[in-house]
Amino acid sequence: MHGKDRRGIWFVIPFLVAFLLFMVAPLGYAIYTSLYTTKIIGGTAFSGAANYTQTLHAGDFWSGVARVIIFAAIQIPVMLAIAFFFATIFDLGVVKYGRLFRTIFFIPFAVPAVVGAVMWTFLLEPQFGPFTHAASAIGFHGVNFFSSSLVFPSIIVIVIWEWTGYNMVILYTALRSVPRDVVEAAILDHAPLWKIILRVKLPMVRPAIVLLVFLNTIGALQLFTEPLILSYFEPQAISASYTPTLYIYNTAIGGGEYNLAAAAAVVLGVVIVAISVGSLIFRRRKGQLA
Amino acid sequence: MSAFPVSRRAQARRERRRCEQLEEEARAIPVKLYGLRRGTVTGLTALSMLFAIFTLVPIAWIVINSTKTQANIFESPGFWFARPFEFFRNFSLLFQNVDGYGTYFRWFLNTAVYALAGGIGATALAAFAGYGFARYAFRGSRALFYLVIAALLVPITAITLPLYLTYAKVHLINSIWGMILPSMVSPVGVYLMKVFVEVSVPRELLDAARIDGAGEIRIFFRLALPLMVPGLMTVLLLSIVGVWNNYFLPLIIFSQNQLYPLTVGLGLWSQRAQNSGNAELFPLVVVGGLVTIIPLIALFLVLQRYWRSGLLLGSLAN
Numbered sequence: 001m002h003g004k005d006r007r008g009i010w011f012v013i014p015f016l017v018a019f020l021l022f023m024v025a026p027l028g029y030a031i032y033t034s035l036y037t038t039k040i041i042g043g044t045a046f047s048g049a050a051n052y053t054q055t056l057h058a059g060d061f062w063s064g065v066a067r068v069i070i071f072a073a074i075q076i077p078v079m080l081a082i083a084f085f086f087a088t089i090f091d092l093g094v095v096k097y098g099r100l101f102r103t104i105f106f107i108p109f110a111v112p113a114v115v116g117a118v119m120w121t122f123l124l125e126p127q128f129g130p131f132t133h134a135a136s137a138i139g140f141h142g143v144n145f146f147s148s149s150l151v152f153p154s155i156i157v158i159v160i161w162e163w164t165g166y167n168m169v170i171l172y173t174a175l176r177s178v179p180r181d182v183v184e185a186a187i188l189d190h191a192p193l194w195k196i197i198l199r200v201k202l203p204m205v206r207p208a209i210v211l212l213v214f215l216n217t218i219g220a221l222q223l224f225t226e227p228l229i230l231s232y233f234e235p236q237a238i239s240a241s242y243t244p245t246l247y248i249y250n251t252a253i254g255g256g257e258y259n260l261a262a263a264a265a266v267v268l269g270v271v272i273v274a275i276s277v278g279s280l281i282f283r284r285r286k287g288q289l290a
Numbered sequence: 291m292s293a294f295p296v297s298r299r300a301q302a303r304r305e306r307r308r309c310e311q312l313e314e315e316a317r318a319i320p321v322k323l324y325g326l327r328r329g330t331v332t333g334l335t336a337l338s339m340l341f342a343i344f345t346l347v348p349i350a351w352i353v354i355n356s357t358k359t360q361a362n363i364f365e366s367p368g369f370w371f372a373r374p375f376e377f378f379r380n381f382s383l384l385f386q387n388v389d390g391y392g393t394y395f396r397w398f399l400n401t402a403v404y405a406l407a408g409g410i411g412a413t414a415l416a417a418f419a420g421y422g423f424a425r426y427a428f429r430g431s432r433a434l435f436y437l438v439i440a441a442l443l444v445p446i447t448a449i450t451l452p453l454y455l456t457y458a459k460v461h462l463i464n465s466i467w468g469m470i471l472p473s474m475v476s477p478v479g480v481y482l483m484k485v486f487v488e489v490s491v492p493r494e495l496l497d498a499a500r501i502d503g504a505g506e507i508r509i510f511f512r513l514a515l516p517l518m519v520p521g522l523m524t525v526l527l528l529s530i531v532g533v534w535n536n537y538f539l540p541l542i543i544f545s546q547n548q549l550y551p552l553t554v555g556l557g558l559w560s561q562r563a564q565n566s567g568n569a570e571l572f573p574l575v576v577v578g579g580l581v582t583i584i585p586l587i588a589l590f591l592v593l594q595r596y597w598r599s600g601l602l603l604g605s606l607a608n
C-alpha cells in the first residue's frame with residue numbers, strides 16, 4: 001500500500017462520521033429499543049423478543065406487507081414497460097418533438113409526493129372530481145375511485161404518474177450509450193426493428209433495468225405518503241395499517257408504542273432486504289442460465 | 291453593466307445548444323434505415339402526446355384551480371376557469387396565518403433553508419467520499435464502500451423513527467439541525483460520485499501532479515473538483531429534491547408549526563380543510579401546492595444540461 005493511499009481515508013471520514021451518526025446509530029438504536037417494553041406502571045424493562053412476537057402475530061401488519069408486495073408486483077412492471085417503451089422510441093428518434101416529450105415526462109419527478117397526492121385526490125374525488133364526472137360521462141355512473149376496490153388501483157396510477165418519467169430518462173440515457181455500430185450491423189442483417197430493440201438494445205441496458213427494479217422495489221415497499229394524504233381527504237378509504245410504514249407511523253406517533261413500532265420497523269427492514277437481495281440473486285442465477 | 295456581454299453570453303449559449311443538437315443528430319441513425327411503415331412516426335408521436343397529456347393533467351388542474359374560490363373548485367368544470375378570478379387573493383393568503391396553524395411563506399423559507407443546507411452538505415460529503423473511494427485504495431476501502439451501498443437497502447422508516455427517539459434524548463426535536471444533518475447523508479450520492487470520478491478523473495493526471503510535488507488536498511481542489519462538476523450538479527439536484535420533497539422525517543420530528551417545511555404544512559392543511567370547514571383552506575392548499583412545485587420544475591428546466599449527463603451514471607452500474 002502506498003503512502004498516498006492511506007491518506008485517502010481522510011476524504012471518506014467526514015461522510016463516514018455523518019453516516020455512523022445518522023444511519024448506523026439510529027438503526028442500532030431501533031434494534032435496542034425493540035427489545036424493551038415501556039409500561040405506564042413499572043417503566044421500561046427488557047422484554048426480549050416480546051415485541052417481535054407481537055409484530056409477527058399482528059395480522060394487520062402482515063396484510064399491509066402483502067398489500068405493498070402486490071403493489072410492487074403490479075406497479076413496477078407496468079411503469080418500467082411504459083418507461084422502456086418511450087425511452088426506446090425517443091432513443092430511435094422515431095417520434096417528433098422527442099426532446100419536448102422527454103422534458104414533459106420528467107416534470108412529476110419535481111413534484112413532491114404530498115402535492116402529487118393532493119392533486120390526484122381532487123381529480124379523483126367521488127363527488128366533484130373531474131375524473132369522476134368524466135367516468136359518468138362515458139357511461140360509468142357512480143364510480144368511486146376511493147372505494148375499497150378502486151383505491152388500490154388509484155394509488156398505483158398516482159405512483160406511476162410520479163415515477164415513470166424519471167425511470168424513462170435513466171433508461172433513455174442508458175440506451176444512448178449503446179454503440180451505434182452494433183445497431184448498424186443489425187440493420188445490415190435486415191433484422192426487423194422489434195428484434196433490434198428486444199435482442200440488441202434491451203440486453204445492453206439490462207444493468208440499468210436491474211438497478212431500477214431494485215430501487216423501485218425498495219421505494220414501493222415503503223409506500224407511505226400517498227395513502228396518508230389520501231386518508232386525510234377520505235378517512236374511510238385508507239386504514240391505519242394500510243401499508244407497513246403507515247402501521248409503524250400510527251403505532252409510534254398515534255399510539256405511543258415506540259418499542260413495538262421499532263420492532264415492526266426492524267421486521268420491515270428485514271423483509272425489504274430479503275426481497276431485494278433475493279430478487280438480485282434470482283436475476284443473477286437466471287442470467288447465468290441464459 | 292451594458293447589455294453587450296449579456297447578449298454575447300446568450301449567443302454563446304445558443305451556439306452551444308446548436309452544437310449539442312447537431313451532435314445528437316449525427317449520433318442518431320436515420321429513421322428511414324429502420325424500414326418503418328409510413329404512419330409509424332405519426333402513431334408513436336400520438337402515443338407520446340397521450341402520455342404527455344396524462345402527465346400534464348394534474349399540473350393543468352392545479353394551475354387553473356389556483357384562480358378559483360372554494361365553491362368554484364368543487365362546482366365549476368375542473369379544467370376551465372370560472373369567475374371570479376381569485377388567483378391574487380388566493381396568492382395573498384400564502385402570506386397570512388389563515389387558520390392559526392402557520393403561514394405558508396414561512397414554510398417556504400424553511401423548506402428552502404433545509405433543502406439548500408442539506409443539499410449542499412450532502413453534495414460536499416459525497417464529493418469527498420466518492421473521490422476517496424474511487425482514487426485511493428486504503429485498508430478496508432472496499433468493505434466500507436459496500437457498507438455504504440448496503441445502506442440503500444435500509445428502509446427510511448427503520449432510520450427515521452429511531453432518529454426521532456434519539457432526538458428526544460439529545461434535544462434535537464424541533465431543531466432545524468435535526469432535519470438538516472440527516473439530509474446530508476446520501477449513500478446514493480457517494481455511489482454516483484464514485485462512479486463519476488472513475489469515469490472522468492484520470493488516474494494519470496493525479497499521478498503527474500504528485501510527481502510535480504502537489505499535495506493531496508491541493509490535487510483534489512485544483513485538479514479533480516473542476517472535472518467533477520457535472521456529477522456534483524446531479525448529486526446537488528437530486529439531494530435538493532430529496533429534502534424539498536421529504537415528508538416523513540419532518541412530519542415526526544417537528545411539532546412547532548413555525549419549523550414545518552411545505553410538505554408537512556400542506557399535509558396539515560389538507561387534513562384541516564376536510565375537518566374544519568374553513569372556506570379559505572381548499573384554495574390555500576391548491577395555490578400552495580402550485581407554488582411548491584414551481585421552483586423545482588424551474589430548477590430542472592434551467593439545469594437540464596447538467597443532470598442529463600449526470601443521470602447517465604445511474605446506467606453505468608455494474
